[in-house]
Amino acid sequence: MSGNKVILLEDVYKIYNQRFGDVIALNGVSLSVDEGEFIAIMGPSGSGKSTLLNQLGILDVPTSGELLIDGHNTRLLDDTRLTRLRRDKIGYIFQKFNLIPTLTAYENVEYPSILQKKRRDDSGRAYELLESVGISRERAGHTPNELSGGQQQRVAIARALINDPTILLCDEPTGNLDSKTGLQIMDMLTELNDSGRTIVMVTHDSNIADYADRTIVLADGRIVS
Amino acid sequence: MRDIFFQLSVRNVRIHFLRSLLAAVGIVIGVIAIASMGMMGANLQLLLKDELSSNADTIIVEPRGSDDSYVSDMTVNRIKLVAGQNIVVPVYSRMDRIGYGSAVGMAYIHGIDPVKTKEFLPLVDGDYPKSDSNVLIGAGLVTEADIRVGSMIKIGDSESGNQRMVRVSGIIEKRGYSFDLFTDYSVVATERFYENFYSKNGNYDQVNIIAANTDEIPEIVTNLERLLNKNKQSHDRDYRITDSGSQLKDIQDNIGMVSSFVMAMGAITLLVAAISIFNVMMMSVTERIREIGILRSIGTEKIEIRKMFLYEATLIGLSGSVIGAVLSVIFGYIVVALVVRETDYFLSFDSLMYVPAGIIIGLATCILSGIYPAWRASNLDPVEALASE
Structure with a gap:
């Protein structure tokens, strides 16, 4: 490992102001992730896993504390800059795949690259990525609802990789798949990690967490182990 | 892109x-x-x-009140004073029967001095009246009754004995809805013919003033109001003075x-x-x-x-x-x-x-x-x- 810290959290708090009182979702979390690491985040529901992932995915910013993604302090950036950081540095893989229903598999993969380059992809990279996750050109012309769950998650992985992100964030990536397909997806993630991609994965399944180099357990907004 | x-x-x-x-x-x-x-x-x-714009330069003076009210010779002379260099056209008007061949119908008969007629009624065919037995007709009558230049038409009612044969000498251009005078379906005779035929003498139904310069119109209207209506309240004015420009x-x-x-x-x-x-x-x-x-x-x-x-x-x-x-x-x-x-x-x-x-x-x-x-x-x-x- 290079030792280059791609994620750095120092004393991060996330507090939601509710009518019945403040909810402290993250209670002073400090964490650093090296480039090329594979981290699993576990914990019971309500422990702050998703909140932490949202901070790492820059969908949300901490109430206080420092959060650096590839050296950028997210609390100092406006929405447009946060969005661009997310687009260029983060690849998201969701439990529910979250493909855009009106676009074909190919267009779903191509989409983030259009956002980045402001033009259609002519390098063939989208097809290459789809092929590498086992989606044929013929399949790539179908819309998500014409694909199986496993195929949708493969398309989602190809989409997450199109802009060559520094960090891959996975939110229960196998949660909606049968165990055989889930294992295939995990093998794919392991391969990506072996080739140097940093992965942070949220899961409640310890078998899945075993694929990671390191497991962090959250409870009540704190890291307990 | x-x-x-x-x-x-x-x-x-x-x-x-x-x-x-x-x-x-x-x-x-x-x-x-x-x-x-x-x-x-x-x-x-x-x-x-x-x-309407063809006669946007005209001021019309009409008597208010009942049908037998009129603009007297004396009043016409006073109007002429106010009008200055502008042309003043006193007009006789009434409905009467006209006949052509076997066809009979009602039409407006106007009596106007032929010299003045030339000033504001352009012709499409024929000539202005050379004698009192010549009349002009509106273009509408040509299409409606097929009357042409040279046609002989009857004016008046044969039963009452007051009927005269006149010769159409010219056709007046189509003028549409004009404020000063409706001529498309009318007969325009000479002033003298009208006075003889209907036994009139100087009591006109309407006086038109054709302004050479439309900018003068408001001033002339103001002066006419003062002269003829003595700035009375609108309901008891004796004359209605309108200009086609402002009506338009x-x-x-x-x-x-x-x-x-x-x-x-x-x-x-x-x-x-x-x-x-x-x-x-x-x-x-x-x-x-x-x-x-x-x-x-x-x-x-x-x-x-x-x-x-x-x-x-x-x-x-x-x-x-x-x-x-x-x-x-x-x-x-x-x-x-x-x-x-x-x-x-x-x-x-x-x-x-x-x-x-x-x-x-x-x-x-x-x-x-x-x-x-x-x-x-x-x-x-x-x-x-x-x-x-």
């Missing part, structure tokens, strides 16, 4: 085709209403302007008001359409909250989300407006043909400009009603949007 946001909008319109179509139909109706009503008003104004303006103002009112009705249609588009766009946003969350999570900027929804509103608006504009040419033509009954002006700029105006108003309505939904979509919290079902 083939904009991906534009493609997403197109696909979304296609998926919710019926909903989008209905919203577009609202715009179609609104654009048709505004454009065709605007065209109707414009055509009406153009028609009247052309028909009054009528045009009225038509303008009516067509603005009708166009306002069209605007209400558009408002309803705007609400329906707003509703469609809000539904589109609500249905796609999750999709918006996905788009945001993989790096779509707020402004790009906004663009996507504004494209959608623009697509609906543009298709509705363009279809509405095409149909409004057809509907506008029908309305003009039915209401104005004159389509000569339909292709003029003043009339057809309501077509692009309709497109612009329709499109602007759509874009305006798309702004709030687009703004709302772009400001959704990505985390909450992703969590929604």
